Structure formats: structure tokens, C-alpha cells
Amino acid sequence: MAWDDPATRRAWAKLVTCAALGQLFWPLAWGALLAWYVSMSETWTLWLLFVPMAYTFYRTFLQVAYWRGAFRARTLLRRYPWQTYNAPESGVGNIPGVRSGYAWLRFPLPDAPDQQVTMTLHSHVRSVWWGGRLGKRAKPERKAQVQEIWFAGDPRMAAVIAVPGPRRLYVLHQRPTFSPDMPGRVVKDS
Structure with missing residues (x-):
């Protein structure tokens, strides 16, 4: 099976690592932008931060798909050869x-x-x-x-x-x- 190849397991580990880092980074980025906005207490800064905040919020919820994809990949790699x-x-x-x-x-x-x-x-x-x-x-x-x-x-x-x-x-x-x-x-x- 494809999973038996150490290079495949390393590639999958990289996929999971990226998903884990994204799971940490995107919520932290969203929280940091929100904290920055609150600390500035200026209404005009909302317009400056709106797009980055919206994108980080979207990516925070998208991370679930990355986890799902990584574990689907592992299942397929354990079952089929390259x-x-x-x-x-x-x-x-x-x-x-x-x-x-x-x-x-x-x-x-x-x-x-x-x-x-x-x-x-x-x-x-x-x-x-x-x-x-x-x-x-x-x-x-x-x-x-x-x-x-x-x-x-x-x-x-x-x-x-x-x-x-x-x-x-x-x-x-x-x-x-x-x-x-x-x-x-x-x-x-x-």
C-alpha cells in the first residue's frame, strides 16, 4: 500500500502539520486583529481591518475541511497502492x-x-x-x-x-x- 512508503507518511505528516498550524494560526490572527481594533477604539479602523478579519474568520472555520481531508487521505493511502x-x-x-x-x-x-x-x-x-x-x-x-x-x-x-x-x-x-x-x-x- 502507499502508506508503507516512508516518503508517503512524511508527506501526510506535513499535511497534518499544516492543518494543525492553521488551526492555531487563523483563530489567533482573528483574535489579534479583533484586539487591535478594540484597543484602537477608532471607528475608521474597522474599515481598515474588516477584510483581514473576515478572511481570518473564514479560514478558522475552513480548517475543519483540512483535518477531514488529511484523515481521508490517510484512509485511502492505507488501502490503495500508488x-x-x-x-x-x-x-x-x-x-x-x-x-x-x-x-x-x-x-x-x-x-x-x-x-x-x-x-x-x-x-x-x-x-x-x-x-x-x-x-x-x-x-x-x-x-x-x-x-x-x-x-x-x-x-x-x-x-x-x-x-x-x-x-x-x-x-x-x-x-x-x-x-x-x-x-x-x-x-x-x-
Whole structure:
């Protein structure tokens, strides 16, 4: 399994460490901004601090998603081995069922390699890095960073992707849908 590799465990530990640091930093930053505002006792300073306070408040509650993602990644890494894919079909938007601006990748089905499943990188802070490298307009040096994708999981349900090393762990999952045009639909290669 992917988890048996010490490099995978180190990458996961980094993911959890970032989640823990964020869990500490964002509430402290919000509290510090609030304390600064209260100590200044000037109404005009609220306008100066409003955007940073709103963002730190948002990130404080977003941290739960980071924890959830880290523990989902560990579950998948313990269950599936790493597979490598060289330049899997990918892009940003422009296919049925994928919202504009969302990055996607296609992976073969485990039991039918001639069929592929589209997996979408749902909006998330970490998806920005991937989206900037998977799109058609990405610069060649950026595209080269995702030339080889490590994959652990089942594309019909959920998976962890990474760049070699592994680095940049990202959990992908299929969202339940009743629409035949949504990602997760099996597509035959032409």
C-alpha cells in the first residue's frame, strides 16, 4: 500500500502539520486583529481591518475541511497502492458537468482500462496549485510539474493524487449525482 512508503507518511505528516498550524494560526490572527481594533477604539479602523478579519474568520472555520481531508487521505493511502500516470488527460472546465474554473483529470477504471472516469478537483485552496498546472494555458514549465501523477484510490469513488515524491497530496472524491453529464461518468476512449 502507499502508506508503507516512508516518503508517503512524511508527506501526510506535513499535511497534518499544516492543518494543525492553521488551526492555531487563523483563530489567533482573528483574535489579534479583533484586539487591535478594540484597543484602537477608532471607528475608521474597522474599515481598515474588516477584510483581514473576515478572511481570518473564514479560514478558522475552513480548517475543519483540512483535518477531514488529511484523515481521508490517510484512509485511502492505507488501502490503495500508488499508481503512476504519465500526462493523464486533464484540463480546467470546458467539458460537460465540470464548472468553469475547476480542474479535472481522467483516470482508467481498474477493471476496464479502456474506459475512463473524470475526477474534478473541487474548489479548495490546494486546488489552485493543481489548476494552474493542468489547464491548457499553463506554461510548459508548470505543466512539466504534473507530467507524472501519482494516484492511490478508485476513480469511481475517491483517491489521493500527488506529484512524484510524493508531494502536493490532494484528495479527490466523486460527488453523488443523478445527472449523466456530471464527472464520474464513465467515458469510452475514442
